[in-house]
Amino acid sequence: MKLNVTVEYGNLSKNFLIPVGDGDKTIKCLRSREQRPITGGNTQLMPNTIYSAESVFYHPDAIINTKFQDRQEVTVELINRIAVNAVGPEWDENPVQFRTFLTSEFRKRRMDDEANGLRRDKQDMTEDQRKREDERNANNIMMDLEKNKHKLDPNSDPFKLKEQFEVTLPKFGELVMARWAFIAFKRSEHQAKARSGVATRQLDEIEEARLEKEEVEKQRRLKEAAMKVWEMRQVMKPQLRDEAMAEEVMMEEWGHMSKGAIIDKVRTKGNAIVGHGSNINEDIQRIFLECHVQDEETVGQVTLQSELHIHEFLLAIIDLAVFLNISLAQKGGRSSVAKARGGKKKKLLSQSEALEKLYEDALQPYIQKVALGPSIKSALGTDEVLLLFREHDEELKKTFRIYGERFEERGALKGANMGNTMNIHEFGNLIADSGLMKRTSNKSSDELTKQEVRQAFSAAQHDSAADADEKAAVAEGTRSSHLTQMTYCEFLEAVARIGAAKWEGEITLFKKIERAIKAVVALLEHPDNARYV
Structure with a gap:
C-alpha cells in the first residue's frame, strides 16, 4: 500500500508516493514530534500539521491500516523555521536527488559522531535537548547542502539515483525535503508495547474528539430545527412522560404504605407464613388475594382478576419472599436456607435476607429486561x-x-x-x-x-x-x-x-x-x- 503525500513548506509544495508496507508491521499514521511522548528509534518526524480529507492524524500507531485506502492523499505542513529557499529550484524539481543526498549525509554525520564519541542516546535526553540536537543537525545539513549543491548533477542517471536511494531506505526510512521532516514507517519491535499503550490513549482521544464534534453538530442542528421539534412534541404529547404527574402518583402510592394497617400487616408476617395449598401456585394465588387492602366497599369483591396498586404489589413481594425463602424451608419443601456467616451450620434467613434473595434470584434479572420502558419514555x-x-x-x-x-x-x-x-x-x-x-x-x-x-x-x-x-x-x-x-x-x-x-x-x-x-x-x-x- 502507498500513501500519496503532499509536503507543504511556505509556498513550496511537492507530492510523493510513499510505500507504507502491508499493514502488518508498518505504521500507517503521522504526527508531529512535539505531540508524541514515545518516539521510535528511526522516527524523526517534525511536521507542524498532518491531515487528510477524512481526519486529523495522531500517533503513528493510533490509526491503523483499516483507516487508510491505497493511494490516499495525505498533507504534511512543515514547521516554518529553516530557510530552504536557498536550496534552489533544482531541488524542488528533483526531490529524489535531494532526499538521496540528505540520507547519505545524515549517515556520514552519524558515523562521525559515533567515532568521536559525540553521539548521545536520545532516550537519556530531555525533550528540549532532543529538539535542540535535531535543529542543530538540520541547520548543519542545510548549510552544507548550499555549499555542496554542485556535487549532485540534476542530469544524473535517475535509475542510479533510485538504486542509491533504495539502498539507504531500509536503514533510515524516507526523507522528505530535510531530516527534520523525516517520515519513518518502520516500527521498533522493542518499543511495541509502549507504543501500543500510547496508541490506545490516542485512540481514546480520537473517540472523545469525534463524540464532541458529533454533539456540537447535533446541538447546532437541533437549534436550527427548534420549530420542528416543538411541532412534533405537540403530536407526541399523549405519549410523553409527565415527570411531575409520575412523582405525584408515586408519592400517593407510598402514602398508603404509611397507614398503620399496612405496616402492621408487614410486621406480623415474620416467619409465620405457612403454605396451605396443595401446590406452590395455589399459595402464590393466595398471597395475591390477601395482599389486596380491602375496605367496607371492597370486602368480598377481590378476585384473581383484580388489579394491585403499587403499595399492594410491594406487600405481595414481601409475602412472596418470606413464603419462598422461609416458610418452604421450614416445611422442607425447598432448599432455600443459607449458611450462617462464618459458621458451618445452616440457619433460616431473616425477613430482609429473604427479600434480598428474591430480588437477586428473580426480580433483578426481570427488571433488567423490562427497564427498557422508562428509557423509551425518556428518549421520546x-x-x-x-x-x-x-x-x-x-x-x-x-x-x-x-x-x-x-x-x-x-x-x-x-x-x-x-x-x-x-x-x-x-x-x-x-x-x-x-x-x-x-x-x-x-x-x-x-x-x-x-x-x-x-x-x-x-x-x-x-x-x-x-x-x-x-x-x-x-x-x-x-x-x-x-x-x-x-x-x-x-x-x-x-x-x-x-x-x-x-x-x-x-x-x-x-x-x-x-x-x-x-x-x-x-x-x-x-x-x-x-x-x-
Missing part, C-alpha cells in the same frame, strides 16, 4: 428523537395509513376510523413486512418474536402516568378508547420500542430507534404499497 421526550420523528413524519403517516386501510379485521371500528387507528394484526403485518420480524418461529439474537411485537403494541398504549391521564387522553380523542386499537402517536412509540427490543448490542438507543424508523418508511418503496402512496 428528547429533542433528538422528536426531530427524527419529524423528519420522517410524512413517510410514517403514509405507512400508518396504508396498513390501517389494507386489512379488514376492524369489526365495529370500520368506516370513519379506517386508516386513523391500527390494530395488533395490522401492526404485526407492518413489522413483518419491514423485515424487522421474520414470519418464521426461528429466534436469533437480533430477531424479534411475536410476543415482543405484542408487548411493544400494548406498552405504547398502557404506559400512561396515571388513570386520570388515560381518561383525559381518551376524552380529547388523542388516545384510542379501544385497547385493541392504536393511534398515530402510539404507533410512533411502538416503532421506537420495536427498535429497542430488536437490537440488544452496544449501539445507542437513538440509533436503534433510527434503524426501526428507516425500516418502516422503506415499506413505501414496496410495489404492493405503491398505489397507496
